[in-house]
Amino acid sequence: MNELILIMIMLASVAYISQPYWRKRVVVNSNSINGHMIDLIDKRDCLLAQIKELEFDHEVGKVSAEDFAEINARYRTATINILRRIDSMSGSNPTQKLEKELRKLRTQRENGMRFCSQCGHSVGRQSHFCPDCGQRLPK
Template sequence: MKEIELLPILCSIALLLGLLLYLAYPLLATGQTGAVTRPTRQLFERKEQLLGEIVELELDRELGKVSVEDFQRLFAELEAETLAVIGELDRLNGASSSQLERRIEEEVAALHQKTAVPRCHGCGALRREGDRFCPQCGASLVESS
């Protein structure tokens, strides 16, 4: 009878110990290569912020909210700062210049994919995700197979 009363208590203690080990593991693990330093994390967050600003600027240009001159000036400023942040991240992580160039090219390619605004194939008007017909000319936007 005593064993039956101790079983729930022992199970609770084992579960609690397992939970504590699970929660304490990141604090106890040393020498992990995945650990990110505070400056690296701040630079990464700044890079993501700058890329978001570039995407927003591209959309503003597509919608005609920004003049061509302003777009070119702002884009050049954002691009220069983004590349500087990426370069600093790579320097902190010990990347070589060839790795840096490859990484910059990958970032730029990813950025261009993110900023692609869908357009009508007929008239070139902007369209929203999910549109089946162009709001400007009425052409079908569904690709036929």
């Protein structure tokens, strides 16, 4: 049980030390989605680092298996919740992604750029073969 208290103190100090770092960024972007996003990403990174540290402490025998299981489960749940929120905010909507890709292709075509269908290398308008992989190009 002493180890658990020790870990709590350690985590509290880590959180305390890292506080000015993310507090500053949250204040800067407090009203924007970006700020929320940065905050979430910071929290995710912080949790991942804590999980890693916990695993290390467990490996070297500083944390009992019982404590490890309990703390680990709590960290993982928290991390998954944050990942879900990041996912829902990052617009990982397949329709949006598709539209974005299509816009990119349209821009490329308008600029007269062509790309190899085999390797994606950019090719000149008049090229018959890809300079990179040698694929025959449509006229």
